Amino acid sequence: MRRRKDGRTEGRKGRSRRVRLVELAHARSGDKGDTANVGLIALKPRYYPILVEQVTAARVARHFQGMITGTVERYELPNLLALNFLLHGALDGGGTMSLKTDAQGKVFSTALLRLEIDIEVPR
Amino acid sequence: MTSRRGQPTVRIAAGQGFWGDWLEAPYRQVTGGPIDYLMMDYLAEVTMSILQKQKSRDPTLGYATDFLPSMERILPVLGARRIKVTANAGGVNPRACAEAVAEAARRLGLAGKLRIGVVTGDDLLGRLDALLARGHALKNLDTGRSLHEVRDRVLSANAYLGAWPVAAALRQGADVVITGRVTDTGLTLAPLIHAFGWRPDAWDLLAAGTVAGHTIECGAQCSGGNCLVDWEKIPDLANVGYPIVEAHPDGTFEVAKHPGTGGRITVGGVTEQLVYEMGDPTQYITPDCIADFTTIRLEQAGQDRVRVSGVRGRPATDKLKVSIAYFYGYKAVGTLVYAWPDAYQKAQAADRVLRQRLADLGLRFEAILTEFVGADATHGPLARRSAPLDALPEVQLRVGVRSTDKPAVERFTREIAPLILNGPPSVTGFAGGRPKPEEIVAYWPALIDKQVVEPCVEVVDV
Secondary structure, three states: OEEOOOOOEEEOOEEEEEEEHHHOEEEEEEEEOOEEEEEEEEOOHHHHHHHHHHOOHHHHHHHOEOOEOOOEEEEEEHHHOEEEEEEOOOOOOOOOOOOOOOOOOOOHHHHHOOOEEEEEEOO | OEEEOOEEEEEEEEEEOOOOOOOOHHHHHHHOOOOOEEEEOOOOOOHHHHHHHHHHHOOOOOOOOOHHHHHHHHHHHHHHHOOEEEEOOOOOOHHHHHHHHHHHHHHOOOOOOOEEEEEEOOEOHHHHHHHHHOOOOOOOOOOOOOHHHHHHHEEEEEEOEOOHHHHHHHHOOOOEEEEOOEOOOHHHHHHHHHHHOOOOOOHHHHHHHHHHHHHHOOHHHHOOOOOOOOHHHOOOHHHEOOOEEEEOOOOOEEEEOOOOOEOOOOHHHHHHHHOOOOOOOOOEEOOOOEEEHHHOEEEEEEOOEEEEEOOEEEOOOOEEEEEEEEEEEEEEEEEEEEEOOOHHHHHHHHHHHHHHHHHHOOOOOOEEEEEEEOOOOOOHHHHHOOOOOOOOOEEEEEEEEEEOOHHHHHHHHOOOOOHHHHOOOOEEOOOOOOOOOEEEEEEEEEEEEHHHOOOEEEEEEO
């Protein structure tokens, strides 16, 4: 794979383009104690396999480095074109304990949508 | 019960998604079109402890007081339209709540025309020591710690009851069922059990009714509210229609709203609500069943109408979740606003000054958290990386402290205002005055054997 001048890459399978998740998915998040959950939902059925392949628990854990103290779990809901992420230790104790503006994890949803991934673009 | 396309149909409308939700919604739901039940959910995890405190000061309180004016407004309509109500507004004092509603009904000339059901038995506070002595450890589900560690600071303890006692109250003729800590989903499942005669081991049907409950338990959050997908195209949120489940005996249902209302009901929006506060989607555990959210099928069945089918369930567990609240300590949050130029840098400098003063005073806190609202309060380092930090027009410095030492928290609240005159420049936004120390009531989730909790159902004529 080689990088072109415009920042896109070209490999055997075709060109790829770097996109933010917000172009491929929508999301909603909430809390359970000190854990935030983010439901990530593909905007189109053909985006779902891309999310499954690229938005792994490890990738999401790296994305939220410095923002969460625990691990990340991922669950698949292919029927809803959705992935559910549990971000443990995300809420400074959660509920009434938390000092955070987002004590209930309401906007971890859009924070996940900042994640950048590479997608194949047909030639 | 009516019929829609040849199938018996029960319509359950969501009237409140939490205590503090839109006061107009219940009235609009009972007058905006045909419904059979109005479901109102008032209880969040920490609500019970707030209510317990109110009850300890005044034995006639301890329930969601918002419920009363809502009921006064809709009571005259319910009878003529044959609408029944399920609500967990009773908090830690369902009987007092029921008595207040009965009094309102009598004032409205409804004596002899209304039956109120009361579901209790969830409150374990008075039984806590006996339960612990009998070996029910009530260990913290998240940390595994023993309840003995905080026993002397426990403020409330309530088991989550399910749909069956609510269904029993409906079977005994209740028009309005007022409960303590009944699950949000149970308030929707109960009318379906009652109307369709679902059996206690009909796991797929109970799971379907549970999914129906989860879909509408947060009110307008499934009909256009807080909806991210195409949010700017959602029409007339000022008149948002709260959701209505139109359910059938086979467990399929449609999510709809009254005609002429705002908002939007689409597969995308309903999906957002389904994944909200979700754990393992294959086991959504309630007292009534385990619902498997990976079996749900959604399809757009018309404008503002989503059809839900395919839900599979498994047998309920032999445990109930218990929500325990205990006194933890104190916290306070102070804010100041810094203006351009160098707004972010000034707020950072003020934070350094404040922290040095707190340290010099020898104050100890379990946690000090600084956020720069306008830069990183919501998305943290992810936002800081791309924000134009040198050019922000304004930044709110927001500092919070937490401690078991009340004087330390109180002293912190006195260290914010001085920064206006003796800290970095271009600062404003202190009109609200000194922040107030707030008591922290912490949440302790636990499990208990189902058999030791006995729900109690009473139905009385007004």
